[in-house]
Amino acid sequence: xxxxxxxxxxxxxxxxxxxxxxxxxxxxxxxxxxxxxxxxxxxxxxxxxxxxxxxxxxxxxxxxxxxxxxxxxxxxxxxxxxxxxxxxxxxxxxxx
Amino acid sequence: xxxxxxxxxxxxxxxxxxxxxxxxxxxxxxxxxxxxxxxxxxxxxxxxxxxxxxxxxxxxxxxxxxxxxxxxxxxxxxxxxxxxxxxxxxxxxxxxxxxxxxxxxxxxxxxxxxxxxxxxxxxxxxxxxxxxxxxxx
Numbered sequence: 001x002x003x004x005x006x007x008x009x010x011x012x013x014x015x016x017x018x019x020x021x022x023x024x025x026x027x028x029x030x031x032x033x034x035x036x037x038x039x040x041x042x043x044x045x046x047x048x049x050x051x052x053x054x055x056x057x058x059x060x061x062x063x064x065x066x067x068x069x070x071x072x073x074x075x076x077x078x079x080x081x082x083x084x085x086x087x088x089x090x091x092x093x094x095x096x
Numbered sequence: 097x098x099x100x101x102x103x104x105x106x107x108x109x110x111x112x113x114x115x116x117x118x119x120x121x122x123x124x125x126x127x128x129x130x131x132x133x134x135x136x137x138x139x140x141x142x143x144x145x146x147x148x149x150x151x152x153x154x155x156x157x158x159x160x161x162x163x164x165x166x167x168x169x170x171x172x173x174x175x176x177x178x179x180x181x182x183x184x185x186x187x188x189x190x191x192x193x194x195x196x197x198x199x200x201x202x203x204x205x206x207x208x209x210x211x212x213x214x215x216x217x218x219x220x221x222x223x224x225x226x227x228x229x230x231x232x233x
Contacts, residue, residue, distance in 0.1 A: 001177075001180075002176040002177055004173075004176075006149045006150070006184050006186070007149065007211075008147040008148065008149040008210060008211035008212045009147060009209075009210055009211065009212040010210060012210070033134055033136060033145075041136050041137050041138060042134070042135070042136040043135040043136060043137065044133055044134060044135040045134050045135075045136075046132035046133055046134060047132045047133065047134045047145065047147050048132075059180065071210070073149065073150055073151060073152050073210070073211045074147070074148070074149030074150065074151075074210050074211015074212060075149050075150050075173070075186075075211065079176075
């Protein structure tokens with residue numbers, strides 16, 4: 001299973017990805033503009049900032065110790081290998 | 097800085113249509129989205145911060161022409177498997193801004209980190225606040 005998240009500007013130290021049973025939990029923090037900037041000097045402020053937490057239910061069982069997460073260019077990519085039992089198995093059809 | 101919305105022009109000219117006339121292609125083939133920005137300034141410069149996830153350093157295109165700052169980002173994304181849930185579709189980014197003459201256009205610099213592009217536009221000398229000595233006489 002693959003989970004991709006659009007998450008530009010996250011502080012990598014706050015990024016947290018964990019799998020418990022069939023739940024995937026992602027959390028992190030995006031640093032807002034430094035407080036040292038006085039409000040009269042801000043022309044536009046459109047980018048959201050702050051903390052986030054998100055949990056997703058996984059439809060299939062995953063091998064939690066083989067989950068890989070990669071954060072590059074503001075995109076968080078998580079790869080969760082399925083458990084053997086969840087992989088589709090071909091069933092031979094006997095024609096009589 | 098005022099926002100400028102100019103049509104994206106490309107060098108390619110349109111292919112002749114059925115009536116035999118040529119239509120000039122003023123639209124690019126790709127789809128673009130306007131990225132969210134934060135703009136603020138300090139004494140030294142104007143700073144523009146742009147959220148462009150999915151864009152690598154090579155995909156960033158910043159240019160200044162006729163006092164218009166154009167920010168373009170080409171996003172690279174390949175879908176790994178069949179989609180179960182889709183909340184975003186990664187598109188390319190494009191946005192333009194009108195610069196006033198208080199910006200020193202030759203000294204603009206940019207840095208890209210974690211999908212966020214930070215552009216620093218230093219103010220021209222004449223626009224920086226200068227201390228005026230008051231002579232008491």
